[in-house]
Amino acid sequence: MSSILELQNLKKYFATQKAVDDISLAVERGQIFGLLGPNGAGKTTLIRMITGIFYPDEGQITFDGKKFDPINDVGHIGYMPEERGLYKKMKIGEQAMYLAQLKGLSKADALKKIKQWFIKFEMESWWNKKVEDLSKGMSQKLQFVTTVLHEPKLIILDEPFSGLDPVNSNLIKDEIFSLAKNGSTIIFSTHRMEQVEEICDHIALVNRGKKILDGTVKEVKQEFKENLFSVGIDHELSSVNGITPFEIVGKKKDLHIIKINEGSKPNDVLQYLLNQQTTIHSFNEILPSLNDIFIKLVEGTPAARQFQKI
Amino acid sequence: MKKIWLIIKREYLTRVRKKTFIISTLLFPILWIALIFGMGYLAKESVVNLKVAVIDSSGYFSAERLSQQNAIDKSSTLIPITTNADKIIADHKKEGYDGYIVIPAMSWKTGTDELLLKSNKSYGSSSTTIVEAKLNRMWNEIKNDSLQIDAVKQEILTGSRIKLKSENINDKTANVKTAEGIGYACGFLIYFILLIYGSQVMMGVMEEKTNRIAEVIVSSVKPFQMMLGKILGIGLVALTQFFLWIAFVLIIYNVGKFSGAGGGMANQLVGTMQSMFTGVDVPLILFCFAFYFLGGFFFYASLYGAIGSAVNEDMREAQSLSFPITMLVILSIALMSSTIANPTSPIAVWASIIPFSSPIVMMARIPFGVPNTVPWWQLGLSMASLVLGFMITVWFAGKIYRTGILMYGKKPSWKEMIKWAFRKN
Structure with a gap:
C-alpha cells in the first residue's frame, strides 16, 4: 500500500495564530483516516491546504505520488466542508450538474452519474425542486452526492453526519465503507469519537496547530491503556500492598475494576485469583475509549488560542 | 478556461431566466415613456x-x-x-x-x-x-x-427675425442641443448600469458567502476564476438587457416609419428621432458606449465584488463599505453636468481620461464630436487607461476576494482589506 497523500512539515501562519505549525502525516490508499482535534486546532486550515484553497507557507504536499498541483489535482478530490453550502434558489438537478462539471466531468458523464446516485439515494423526484424546499437532512444527502459524484481518489468529509437521522446516517456510513472498499481514500473529520471508533482505521489528533497523536485506532488504544481490567469473581476481592499484583480502583455492580501493578502481567493476576480458590466468571481488559484519550490530551488547551500573538 | 465558462453560464442563465429580469426589461422603457408623457399631462392638468x-x-x-x-x-x-x-x-x-x-x-x-x-x-x-x-x-x-x-405693417414689424445657430464645421455632429441630450442619456444609462449591476455583483458574492457554497466552489476552481466568472456573467446580463432595449426602440421606430398612419405617438417618436440623429455619428457612439459600459462595469463591479466578499450577510455593513465606491460613481455624474456645459474644459478632459470617471464623462463628451471636441489621442488615452484601470481593480479585488470569501466574523475595514491585497497568498 502506498500513500495517496503525504504532508511534510506543513506550515501555515496567519496574522494572529500559527494555524498549522509543522505537521507531517501520511494517508494510505483506501484508508478511512480520522482527522481529530478540538475546535480551532487547525483542522480546517489543514484541510484547506489539502484541497488547494490555501497554499502552505512552508512544507510540501504529495498527492498520488506526485507534488500536489492544486489546479489539476482538485478534480480528484471531493470535499464536503463542515459548513454546508448550496445555492438555495437553484434547481437540485442543475446544481448537481454544475458542481460535477466544475470538477471536470463532461455533461453526459455528469448526467449519467447523478442519475445513478439519485436512484441509489431515492432522490429522483427531487430534480426540479429547489434547495430551499429541502429539509436539512435532505440537503445533506445532496451535498454528499455532489462531493463523491466525480469518483474522487481522495474524499474529505468534515462532520458528515451532523443533522442526519439514524437511518440516513447509516446510509451515508455504508456509502463511506463501500467507497473505501472500491479504492477511494477518505479523510474524516469529526468530534464524535464513537463514530471514529466505528469507522476509522487510522487517526491523527491535531491540537494547537501540531500533530499530537498518529496511529491506527488499535495502536492508539494500546498506547494509552492503563492496565485496567474488570474481574468478575464469587467473593469480595481485596488488595494488599506488596502481595497482590494489582490494586483495586473501583467496583461496578459485581465487577471489580483493578489496575495491574507495574512489572506484573494479566496472567499473574489470574494465577493469584486461581490460588484464592474462587470462581472466575469474567476477566476483561478495559481499553480507554478514544473519547477519554481525546479529553486527556486536549484538556487544558486555552480556548482563546486564535488571539495569541506569534 | 472551461471552468470560467461554466461559471459565466450559470450566473447568466440563473439571472436571465428570472421573472424579475423579464419584467424589468419590459417595464423600464414603458415607465420611461410613461414618465415623459405623464409629466406633460400633469403639467397641463395643473393649469x-x-x-x-x-x-x-x-x-x-x-x-x-x-x-x-x-x-x-x-x-x-x-x-x-x-x-x-x-x-x-x-x-x-x-x-x-x-x-x-x-x-x-x-x-x-x-x-x-x-x-x-x-x-x-x-x-x-x-x-x-x-x-x-x-x-x-x-x-x-x-x-x-x-x-x-x-x-x-404689423406683419413687417414682427415677421422677420435674425436667428443665430452655431455649427462646428470640423465635426460631423448635430446641433449642441442634440449632443447634450445624447451625452446626458449615455451618461445616465452608464450610471444606472454601474450602480444596479455593480450591486448585483456584490449581492451575488454575498449570497455565495453566506450560503457557504463558496468553500465548495473554491475547492474546484480558483477564487479569482470564481469572481471573474461572476462579473462576466452579470456583465452579459446587463449587455443583454441593453440590446433588448435597443431592439425595442428599433422596432417602434420601424413600425412607426413603415406603417405611416401609425398614430400620433409613434409618428412623433420617428420624427423626433430622425431629426435628432441627423449628423450624429451613431456607429461611433454605439461602439464607444459598449466599450465604456463594459470597461466601467469591470472597473466598478470588481470593487463591489471585493466588498461583497469581505462582509457578512448584513446589508448595512455592505452599504457602509461600498459607500466610497458609490460616491465615486455619483461624483462622475456631477462631473458629467459640468462637462456637458463645457466639453473642452480641463476638468472635462481629465475627468474623461481618469478611469474612475471616464466611463460616464467621456460618454458625455463624445456626442459633441470626434476628433475635434475630443481629439483621437484623448479618446485613445482614455480607453487605454480604462483598460489598465479595470485590470488593476480586478487584480486588487481578486486578492481581497480570495481572503474575504472564506473569512467569517467581524466586518473588515478598508485598511485591512488593502492589507489582504498585498499579502502573499
Missing part, C-alpha cells in the same frame, strides 16, 4: 381656467375688445365690469370670480409697469401667465391702433 373681473379706468380695455380676445383664447375669461365694482372688490368669490384686476387711468404711450391680479388664493404661474399674455396682446393692439399700424 386653471381663471375667470377674472377687469375694472378698467383707462378706457382702453373695452368690453368689445375683451369679448373678442375671450373668443380667440378660451384658456381664461376676462369679464369687463362697469357697474357695482365695489361689490367685487369687497368679495369677488361671492360674485363668481377667481380674482380681479384694477386698471388705472394711463396713457397708451407710457402704459403701466405692472397690474395686480388680486385673488383670495394663489394660482400657479402657468395659469396667470395665460392672463398676462392675453392682456399684453390687447395692449399691443391698443398701441398699434393708436399708432395707426395696420395688419400689413
